[in-house]
Every structure is written in C-alpha cells, then in structure tokens.
Amino acid sequence: MQAEPFDDIRSLVNRFAGPxxxxxxxxxxxxxxRGGDILRWMAGWSGRAPQVTRxxxxxxxxxxxxxxxxxPGTAVRTRAAVEAIAAGSTALNRACxxxxxxxxVFDLALDVPTAxxxxxxxxxxxGCAATMAFGMEAIAGGTDLLVLGASGEGGEIAAAALIAALxxxxxxxxxxxxxxxxSKPIREALATHAGVSPDPLAALASLGGRETAxxxxxxxxxxxEKVPVLLDGLSALAAAVxxxxxxxxxxxxxxxxDLGAIGLQRTVAEQLGMDHxxxxxxxAGDGTGGAVAAAxxxxxxxxxxxxxxxxxx
Numbered sequence: 001m002q003a004e005p006f007d008d009i010r011s012l013v014n015r016f017a018g019p020x021x022x023x024x025x026x027x028x029x030x031x032x033x034r035g036g037d038i039l040r041w042m043a044g045w046s047g048r049a050p051q052v053t054r055x056x057x058x059x060x061x062x063x064x065x066x067x068x069x070x071x072p073g074t075a076v077r078t079r080a081a082v083e084a085i086a087a088g089s090t091a092l093n094r095a096c097x098x099x100x101x102x103x104x105v106f107d108l109a110l111d112v113p114t115a116x117x118x119x120x121x122x123x124x125x126x127g128c129a130a131t132m133a134f135g136m137e138a139i140a141g142g143t144d145l146l147v148l149g150a151s152g153e154g155g156e157i158a159a160a161a162l163i164a165a166l167x168x169x170x171x172x173x174x175x176x177x178x179x180x181x182x183s184k185p186i187r188e189a190l191a192t193h194a195g196v197s198p199d200p201l202a203a204l205a206s207l208g209g210r211e212t213a214x215x216x217x218x219x220x221x222x223x224x225e226k227v228p229v230l231l232d233g234l235s236a237l238a239a240a241v242x243x244x245x246x247x248x249x250x251x252x253x254x255x256x257x258d259l260g261a262i263g264l265q266r267t268v269a270e271q272l273g274m275d276h277x278x279x280x281x282x283x284a285g286d287g288t289g290g291a292v293a294a295a296x297x298x299x300x301x302x303x304x305x306x307x308x309x310x311x312x313x
Contacts, residue, residue: 009132019044020043021044023048035304038255039301045228056102057103059149060106060108060211060215061107061211091288106134106135114210122205123213131217136221145229147229147293151286160234163264166203166242171271174264215238222253230256233285244272258280260285
C-alpha cells in the first residue's frame with residue numbers, strides 16, 4: 001500500500017514523550033507562585049534543570065492567495081517586512097538584541113502565494129507535509145528555548161479560518177466580533193471547505209498557510225527534541241490547535257509568550273489549556289511578544305539558579 005503524505009507526520013506524533021516529572025520536582029521544588037510553575041514546566045519538558053543559554057526566535061514568512069485577491073501586492077510587502085528584519089530595523093530585532101536571543105527568518109516561497117482559500121485548498125497534502133518537514137528543521141542548529149511566530153499579509157485570515165474549522169462554536173463569539181474585512185473571507189473559506197474539520201491535517205492543508213504548516217512542524221520537532229516552546233500570535237496558535245487535535249497532550253510543552261490583545265487569541269489559548277508568560281498586549285504575532293517573554297524567562301531562570309544545583313543534567 002502506498003504511503004500517504006501525512007503518514008509520517010502521524011507517526012511522529014505517536015512518538016511524543018511526556019514530561020520528566022522527577023526532574024521537574026527537583027529543579028524547582030522550592031519555588032512558589034507562577035514563577036515556580038513555569039520553572040517546573042521548563043524542567044519537565046527539557047528533562048533537566050531550567051536553562052536559557054541558546055534561545056532562538058524562529059519566524060516563518062508566507063503569502064496567501066486570499067490576501068492577494070483582497071489587497072494585491074502582498075508578496076512585495078511581505079518580502080519588505082522580511083528584509084526589514086534582515087536589516088535589523090524592527091521591534092523584533094531590538095527585543096532579540098536586548099535579551100541576546102538568536103533570530104532566524106524563514107522565507108516560504110513568498111513569490112508564490114497559497115491558493116485563495118475562499119475558492120480552493122491552500123496547499124495539496126504533499127506540499128503541506130513537505131512544508132511541515134521544513135519547519136522541523138528550525139531547531140537544527142540547537143536551542144533550549146524556541147519562540148515561534150509568523151509574518152505575512154493574510155496570515156490572520158487563514159489562521160482564524162483554520163481555528164474556526166477545528167474549534168467550531170468555542171470561538172464563534174470571537175469570530176463574530178472581527179471586522180467585516182476579516183470575517184467575510186473567513187466565512188467564505190469555511191463554506192468552501194466545510195467537512196474538513198474531522199481531519200486536522202486535511203484542515204491545515206485546506207485552510208492554513210505555509211507558515212502555519214511550518215509552525216506545526218517546528219512545534220512537533222521541539223517536542224521530540226525536548227525543547228520548551230513559546231508561541232507568538234494567531235498563526236502559531238492555529239498550528240498548536242492542529243497538533244493538539246492530532247494528540248490531546250501534543251502542545252503541553254508550549255506556552256503562549258504574550259497573552260496578546262486579540263480576544264480570539266485569548267479564547268484559543270483557553271481552549272488549548274495553555275498558560276502564558278506575560279500579558280502585555282503585544283499583538284503583532286511576529287515574534288516580538290514571544291521575545292519579550294523569552295527575556296522574562298531568561299531572567300527568571302537566572303534568579304532561581306542557586307536553587308537548581310542539585311538537579312540532574
């Protein structure tokens with residue numbers, strides 16, 4: 001029997017291990033409050049005393065046919081945004097520099113927008129699986145804390161449509177509050193792809209962008225490599241919804257960096273049972289909020305370090 005494009009993805013999800021609760025207890029057993037909870041979360045999912053020595057912010061940039069149909073020129077504008085990060089001139093660059101965080105931006109075929117999801121599937125299954133595999137390479141250089149975000153016009157439309165397909169009524173009220181410029185194309189996309197929701201990977205291919213597929217792959221790779229993850233923005237949360245739909249505890253190694261200002265984002269985090277590090281209302285979703293959260297974790301780990309010397313490595 002010929003293997004289907006998503007078979008390898010499902011196989012990887014089945015290999016996910018749980019947290020190391022022994023290390024979690026030893027590493028931060030005397031810490032109290034939310035700080036102690038976060039330290040135990042970091043220790044459990046990394047399998048060692050909490051450390052932030054090689055933090056990485058990974059941003060995936062993609063373009064969307066639905067955005068191009070609404071506002072032509074999205075590829076040019078998204079490439080300009082990516083080039084601004086490469087030039088070091090954005091808030092994200094400043095946040096990473098201030099906290100000494102590594103930063104990588106991944107260009108996902110910006111000149112080739114996905115298909116317009118109001119009329120067709122964004123990606124075919126093979127292309128979606130390949131993009132997920134590409135996202136898994138984000139941590140190839142090694143990291144002990146991964147921040148994930150996205151860049152690209154139309155990303156929030158695709159992410160919201162994917163979230164709505166998978167979470168349904170749980171997010172209906174938040175979707176109703178979105179401006180007409182967003183809610184109308186989301187409704188059209190959901191009508192076009194009605195019925196895909198039982199299969200989260202089919203929903204991802206139909207409604208998600210390349211950046212969401214790559215983000216899902218990065219979340220999975222981090223789990224396999226015991227790397228705690230901070231998510232930033234709606235696209236990263238949409239990727240987390242997909243992974244959780246594949247496995248009920250699939251995103252327990254993830255936290256939301258900044259709770260954000262968007263009601264939909266807060267509702268999705270609640271539906272995922274996902275805690276957050278800071279609540280500053282940084283809503284760009286481009287990694288800036290996650291970078292601020294990573295800086296906070298770095299400081300938290302540093303203050304707790306004398307209490308961790310007995311923890312196994």
